Amino acid sequence: MAVREIEPIELELDRLEHMAESGYYNPYTLFDWPDAIEPDMPWMSESLTTLAGTPMWDELTREQQIALTKYEAINFFSLNIHGIRELMSEVVMRIHERTYANVSEFLHHFIGEENEHMWFFAQFCLRYGGKLYPAQPTLQADSVEHLSPVARELVVFARILIFEEIVDHYNAYMATDESLPHIAREINRVHHQDESRHVAFGRMIFTNLLGQVAKRDPAEVPLVAEYLENYLRYSIATLYNPAAYRDAGIPDALALRRRALEHPARHAAHERILKRTRTFLTKAGVGRELVK
Amino acid sequence: MQAVREFILDRNPKLERLDDDLDLIDSRAINSLAFVEFIFLLEELTGESIDPEDLDLDDFRTLNAIGARFLKQKAAS
Ligand SMILES: [Fe+2]
Ligand SMILES: [Fe+2]
Numbered sequence: 001m002a003v004r005e006i007e008p009i010e011l012e013l014d015r016l017e018h019m020a021e022s023g024y025y026n027p028y029t030l031f032d033w034p035d036a037i038e039p040d041m042p043w044m045s046e047s048l049t050t051l052a053g054t055p056m057w058d059e060l061t062r063e064q065q066i067a068l069t070k071y072e073a074i075n076f077f078s079l080n081i082h083g084i085r086e087l088m089s090e091v092v093m094r095i096h097e098r099t100y101a102n103v104s105e106f107l108h109h110f111i112g113e114e115n116e117h118m119w120f121f122a123q124f125c126l127r128y129g130g131k132l133y134p135a136q137p138t139l140q141a142d143s144v145e146h147l148s149p150v151a152r153e154l155v156v157f158a159r160i161l162i163f164e165e166i167v168d169h170y171n172a173y174m175a176t177d178e179s180l181p182h183i184a185r186e187i188n189r190v191h192h193q194d195e196s197r198h199v200a201f202g203r204m205i206f207t208n209l210l211g212q213v214a215k216r217d218p219a220e221v222p223l224v225a226e227y228l229e230n231y232l233r234y235s236i237a238t239l240y241n242p243a244a245y246r247d248a249g250i251p252d253a254l255a256l257r258r259r260a261l262e263h264p265a266r267h268a269a270h271e272r273i274l275k276r277t278r279t280f281l282t283k284a285g286v287g288r289e290l291v292k
Numbered sequence: 293m294q295a296v297r298e299f300i301l302d303r304n305p306k307l308e309r310l311d312d313d314l315d316l317i318d319s320r321a322i323n324s325l326a327f328v329e330f331i332f333l334l335e336e337l338t339g340e341s342i343d344p345e346d347l348d349l350d351d352f353r354t355l356n357a358i359g360a361r362f363l364k365q366k367a368a369s
């Protein structure tokens with residue numbers, strides 16, 4: 001890890017650290033896990049499924065619709081688990097680097113909390129769904145080789161931030177969706193609470209590192225914008241898992257996935273999911289308008 | 293194979309020619325972010341499912357390798 005070229009990160013984190021301390025809870029005893037999920041209830045909000053707003057949703061039988069909410073909930077939680085597992089390992093490697101000495105305290109809270117999130121998401125999937133979906137394959141020769149060390153550092157924290165903001169769009173809605181089983185609502189609510197601190201931290205560290213990138217070479221900022229735009233699209237596409245369609249008993253999963261991803265109602269949904277993040281990136285000076 | 297070429301060329305407008313033995317991964321013609329979509333495309337073309345936990349990158353490295361592993365195999369069966 002080439003963090004020597006990066007200036008030490010100084011952030012005002014007292015408030016976030018206090019909140020992490022005072023809001024600390026024991027996840028292993030917090031939840032009341034029922035034996036089973038009520039059979040006719042959706043596992044995730046119907047309006048958040050990948051077919052919502054399209055004729056493809058209306059064409060499903062009610063059984064298929066409920067099954068889709070079930071398998072897309074498992075997919076959503078699985079994405080959370082694998083996404084955070086990979087990104088957390090990056091943070092662990094940095095926790096005692098000189099660059100991060102000043103934010104190390106908060107990073108300890110972050111890692112601890114993410115470990116707990118992985119646990120309760122996996123509990124939900126394994127108890128009620130009997131499985132997780134596997135992680136998507138990644139390539140060694142990665143998509144950031146053309147970037148400078150400080151920009152790659154920015155990308156690590158940008159991925160965490162983007163990922164957390166997308167997930168939070170779902171959590172915030174489901175935290176109060178009365179159509180969901182109590183346990184599903186609770187998991188979303190508790191996660192939403194912790195993530196508000198992570199997102200606040202993520203935006204601060206993003207702004208710091210972006211400033212360092214721009215100072216070193218302003219010409220690199222559009223390259224970062226391009227990477228981030230691709231990452232946003234990639235993240236949205238991972239929500240559409242053909243395995244979930246198949247498990248829900250819907251035929252032609254791959255063709256359905258393609259049609260859904262192209263549907264105007266889904267494009268509008270993607271804009272809603274990404275709205276907060278896009279606004280932030282544009283204000284920070286690294287939005288998609290820089291991408292040629 | 294035409295659909296595979298189009299997928300790669302669409303995502304790499306700067307690529308002037310696409311040789312059958314170009315290393316698609318080392319040259320970053322297919323990067324991590326595109327790889328998942330690429331696998332779905334191959335699954336759709338072949339009707340075969342590809343297990344993300346059990347794949348050999350060398351099967352995806354060049355058009356030649358992809359043809360041998362995924363496309364001809366199907367024609368022969
Ligand atoms: Fe989390
Ligand atoms: Fe988080």
